Amino acid sequence: AFMAGVSPSPRWGWAVVGGAFLQAGLVFGGLRALGLCLGALGGSFGAQAGAVAWVGSAAIASLQLGGPLGSALSTRYGARPVVMAGGFLAGMGFLLGAFATRLSHLYLSVGLLAGLGWALVFTPSLGAVSRYFPTRRAMATGLAMAGASVVGLALGPLIPLLLDAYGWRGSLLLLAALSFNLMVAGALLRPLDVPIESPRPPPPRGQAGLRGLLHHGPFLRYALAFVLVDAGYYVPHVHGPARAQEVGCDEQRAGLVMAVTAVADGVGRVVAGLLAARPTASLLRHLFAWSVLTGLALLLLPLGTSFGGLTALALAYGFCAGAIVPLQFTGVAEVVGAGRLLHAIGLMQMFESVGSLLGIPQCSLSGWLRDLTGDFKVSFLAAGAFLLAGSLLILTLPSFFRTSQSDGSSIEGVLDPVPKGLELSSVPLSPPN
Amino acid sequence: MAAGADVRCAVLALLVLGLLATGGDATGPVIIGQYSSSAGKLILSCNISVSDTPIKGHKWMLGDKTLKVEEGSSASYITYTIEGNEEEHSGVYECIYETNPVAKGNVSVEVQPQVVAYKKSEHGNEGDTGVLTCKSLSYPPVKTWTWYKSDQTPVVNGSDRYIIKSTGNKTELRIHKLSIEQDTGDYYCNATNSWGPGSATVNLRVRSRLAALWPFLGIVAEVLVLVTIIFIYEKRRKPDEVLDDDDGGSAPLKSNATNHKDKNVRQRNAN
Numbered sequence: 001a002f003m004a005g006v007s008p009s010p011r012w013g014w015a016v017v018g019g020a021f022l023q024a025g026l027v028f029g030g031l032r033a034l035g036l037c038l039g040a041l042g043g044s045f046g047a048q049a050g051a052v053a054w055v056g057s058a059a060i061a062s063l064q065l066g067g068p069l070g071s072a073l074s075t076r077y078g079a080r081p082v083v084m085a086g087g088f089l090a091g092m093g094f095l096l097g098a099f100a101t102r103l104s105h106l107y108l109s110v111g112l113l114a115g116l117g118w119a120l121v122f123t124p125s126l127g128a129v130s131r132y133f134p135t136r137r138a139m140a141t142g143l144a145m146a147g148a149s150v151v152g153l154a155l156g157p158l159i160p161l162l163l164d165a166y167g168w169r170g171s172l173l174l175l176a177a178l179s180f181n182l183m184v185a186g187a188l189l190r191p192l193d194v195p196i197e198s199p200r201p202p203p204p205r206g207q208a209g210l211r212g213l214l215h216h217g218p219f220l221r222y223a224l225a226f227v228l229v230d231a232g233y234y235v236p237h238v239h240g241p242a243r244a245q246e247v248g249c250d251e252q253r254a255g256l257v258m259a260v261t262a263v264a265d266g267v268g269r270v271v272a273g274l275l276a277a278r279p280t281a282s283l284l285r286h287l288f289a290w291s292v293l294t295g296l297a298l299l300l301l302p303l304g305t306s307f308g309g310l311t312a313l314a315l316a317y318g319f320c321a322g323a324i325v326p327l328q329f330t331g332v333a334e335v336v337g338a339g340r341l342l343h344a345i346g347l348m349q350m351f352e353s354v355g356s357l358l359g360i361p362q363c364s365l366s367g368w369l370r371d372l373t374g375d376f377k378v379s380f381l382a383a384g385a386f387l388l389a390g391s392l393l394i395l396t397l398p399s400f401f402r403t404s405q406s407d408g409s410s411i412e413g414v415l416d417p418v419p420k421g422l423e424l425s426s427v428p429l430s431p432p433n
Numbered sequence: 434m435a436a437g438a439d440v441r442c443a444v445l446a447l448l449v450l451g452l453l454a455t456g457g458d459a460t461g462p463v464i465i466g467q468y469s470s471s472a473g474k475l476i477l478s479c480n481i482s483v484s485d486t487p488i489k490g491h492k493w494m495l496g497d498k499t500l501k502v503e504e505g506s507s508a509s510y511i512t513y514t515i516e517g518n519e520e521e522h523s524g525v526y527e528c529i530y531e532t533n534p535v536a537k538g539n540v541s542v543e544v545q546p547q548v549v550a551y552k553k554s555e556h557g558n559e560g561d562t563g564v565l566t567c568k569s570l571s572y573p574p575v576k577t578w579t580w581y582k583s584d585q586t587p588v589v590n591g592s593d594r595y596i597i598k599s600t601g602n603k604t605e606l607r608i609h610k611l612s613i614e615q616d617t618g619d620y621y622c623n624a625t626n627s628w629g630p631g632s633a634t635v636n637l638r639v640r641s642r643l644a645a646l647w648p649f650l651g652i653v654a655e656v657l658v659l660v661t662i663i664f665i666y667e668k669r670r671k672p673d674e675v676l677d678d679d680d681g682g683s684a685p686l687k688s689n690a691t692n693h694k695d696k697n698v699r700q701r702n703a704n
Contacts, residue, residue: 084660167558170645177652184656187663 012190013132013140019188021146023083025151026182027063027118027160030090032152033175034059034110036159040168043319045103052103055111060134060356062115067123067349068210069116071342074124075209079189080254083128086120086344089113093175098169103398110172113180121182123349126329127342134261137333138283142273149266150323153259181248209343218335218397219344223351226328228390229291230356232298233324235366236261236317252391257311268322276327288394290327294320295387302377334399451546464500464538465604466528468519475515477540479528479698490531504531523572546624546631547571554636557611565606565635567622583619613639640693 016163035056045052074082093114100106126141131141162171213219236243240261244254297317304310332344366379394400448619455698462484468477481488490504501513509530523544530536546569557563569575576598590597594609604624608616616650617639623632 164556165640166645167556167640169558169642170640173645173649174652176655177649180653182654182661183660184663187660391468 015188016132016190017140017143018126019185020129020140021147022188023087023121023125023182023185024145024147026179027090027122028148028149029155030094030114030118030175030179030321031056031059031063031381033155033159033171034114034390036155037163037168037171037175040163040171045106052106055103055106056187057357058107058111059115059118059302062112063118063122063347064353064356066116066119067346068343069346070120070123071127071346072210073120074127075342078124078191078285079124079128080186080191082124083121083186083189084183085186086117086124087180087186088117088186089120090117090182091176091180093117094172094179098172098176109409117179118181119349121186123342123346125185125189126345130330130333130338134338135279137330138281138286138326139273139277141330142271142276145325145329146266146269149262152385153262153266156255156259156262178428191335201240206425209340210347213343213347214342216336218399220392221345221396225390225393226348227351227354228393229324229328231365232295232386232390233321235298235379235383236301236314236321239366239370239376239379241316243301243380244307244310246375247307247310249307251305257307257314259281261310261314264315264318265322268319269325271319272323273326276330280385281393282334282400283402284334284394285398287324287327287331288391288400289325289390290320291387291394294324295323295384295391298380298384298387301380301384317380320377335397438449439651440608444531452673454649462530462532462536464528464530464536466526466538466540468540473516473518475517475519475542476512477515477526477528477542478512479530479538479540480509480511481509481530481538484530484532484536486533488530488532492528492529492531494529500526501614520547520571523547525572541572543573543628544571545629546575546626548622550575550622550623550633551665552635554638556638556640557608557616558640559611559613559642561611563608563611563616563637563639565608565620565622565637566603567624567633567635568603569624570602571631573626574601575626579623579625580604580606581621581623583621588620608637611639613641620638 008094024027035053038052038055041052070082070086093109093112093116096109096113097106099110125144129140129144130137159171162174166174237258241251241254243252244257249257272286272290275281276283276421294317295311297320301310301317302314328348329345331342332348333341336344366376366383369379369382370376372378434671442681464479465482466477466479468475470476474619477493479491479613486564488507488509490502490506491508491511492502493511503511513526513528519542523542526540528538528540530538537653548567550568551566552574555565565580578597580595580597582588588595588597588606596607596609598605598607604622606620614667617637620635620637621632622635623630625631
């Protein structure tokens with residue numbers, strides 16, 4: 001069929017990946033930078049370190065709880081305006097935070113507002129990437145999510161320099177400016193303009209998509225699987241440096257271990273995406289494999305009692321943990337169909353906020369275990385157990401044992417043209433049940 | 434004669450013994466502790482005089498930390514060597530002999546205050562509060578703390594914008610409403626104890642509120658430029674699209690498609 005106007009050329013997909021790469025970097029990098037700035041707050045507001053750290057947790061909670069909002073808004077208005085609005089909000093959050101005179105100001109600005117902005121950025125961006133790469137979703141998502149690793153690594157040494165030169169207020173101001181670049185990322189998410197008439201019946205209302213998912217058994221199991229995964233996933237990130245020092249590494253070496261993990265994480269995201277990009281690949285099976293491997297790596301981590309041993313195991317963990325990321329967001333298409341991918345991601349983010357609550361330092365199960373047993377061995381074992389439990393749940397999904405015909409991606413390829421950018425029909429393409 | 438001399442010796446011996454006996458009973462074993470410092474080593478020593486019960490071993494302690502344990506040694510003169518000088522290792526060391534009951538002696542290494550700044554260079558933000566901290570970990574503890582500005586003028590607690598909080602081995606100088614011209618510079622924290630003075634220097638730099646403003650504006654400008662470029666590029670690549678809504682188009686499919694943009698899709702979605 002003839003296409004009206006000019007559809008963005010397939011090459012523009014790479015610009016979209018670039019935009020998504022940038023947003024992943026700024027969202028997760030921004031989160032990390034925020035954590036570092038909070039550390040530098042010290043007693044500025046007469047508050048204790050624990051209370052200050054909750055600002056970061058508020059941001060994470062906002063980001064994840066706002067997931068469904070991001071998907072709903074971008075379904076209605078397209079990704080571009082929503083992401084640009086989100087970028088603006090995130091920037092404003094940091095900007096207001098720079099002028100905070102009380103701790104509560106920080107909770108509201110950098111915590112809630114910036115987190116909300118990020119929620120409006122993250123899910124729609126992944127949706128846009130999915131739209132442009134219907135047959136190689138995992139690869140494109142892996143490349144995009146690698147942005148988080150790259151920027152995260154760069155910010156590690158950069159933020160302390162900023163803090164030293166400008167103080168925490170100045171640093172928040174600069175982070176605000178950096179966050180406004182999310183609007184650049186959003187601008188790149190050009191709506192897809194493909195007007196071929198769809199032979200399918202008119203799709204139901206957008207809301208039905210979200211509500212329908214809440215009753216979708218396999219999707220709920222998938223989301224629960226990741227709640228479990230999240231409970232264990234962040235343990236090495238949060239307690240890594242402390243564990244490294246426990247086995248005798250000094251601060252520098254501990255930092256090196258973490259950097260190595262981050263690099264492996266980034267590489268893992270890209271590699272897993274590439275491996276799963278072949279049309280015959282079953283995303284769920286790949287996901288299962290990588291999450292089992294991550295769980296095993298976590299179980300083995302306590303064995304790393306020398307700098308070399310710990311680094312090697314951390315590298316393995318980082319690679320496998322990174323591999324899970326693109327597969328988590330694209331594998332859900334095999335469960336609910338590509339049509340509901342965007343809503344599914346949003347909803348999943350919301351559920352995941354529960355799991356990540358267990359992981360944040362203040363409520364940390366792993367921290368409590370460590371205090372109970374004296375070192376981090378049991379914490380890592382518990383984390384591995386959570387990972388394996390989540391993997392087992394993935395095994396129970398009906399799509400797991402189907403052939404590739406029933407996964408969203410190949411069917412999606414035939415019916416690809418969907419009107420107006422990220423407008424996703426809410427008809428499931430292959431109801432698993 | 435000889436017999437008389439013998440008796441006098443015996444009486445003398447008895448007297449001395451008696452003196453020793455009374456002397457011993459009255460105060461218990463006497464331990465003499467001392468130290469000497471040379472060639473980068475600090476040597477502590479203890480010497481115990483006569484003790485009633487045998488010495489089964491000894492140990493050295495600093496506060497509640499055990500430094501060295503020697504079991505089975507019956508030496509009465511014991512030493513403990515530390516690498517370094519007395520300034521770095523001041524304190525009250527205990528030498529403990531494993532007799533019954535245990536006998537303890539002290540070696541007190543005392544020096545002038547060894548003052549150290551928490552951070553040699555502190556940063557503060559204009560208008561905020563700056564905190565300068567010094568501490569002294571040496572023995573004996575500090576009796577008085579004073580602060581001086583770089584021009585030798587003393588900083589008085591409670592005057593102007595200064596507040597000094599000194600507790601034992603730590604002192605804190607807080608300066609409210611930092612001003613770049615007035616407060617930037619070196620500050621000296623002085624400590625005094627029974628052996629003399631000690632001091633350290635802290636340099637304070639006050640950051641201007643506007644310092645981060647220029648990079649901020651620069652990056653925001655960059656954002657605006659990039660967003661504009663992206664949109665312009667898009668418009669130039671599809672000049673038709675801007676007019677598409679009005680343009681009837683050549684094929685029915687095309688017009689259908691162009692109209693879809695805002696209306697149809699919304700409606701379809703609404704169904």
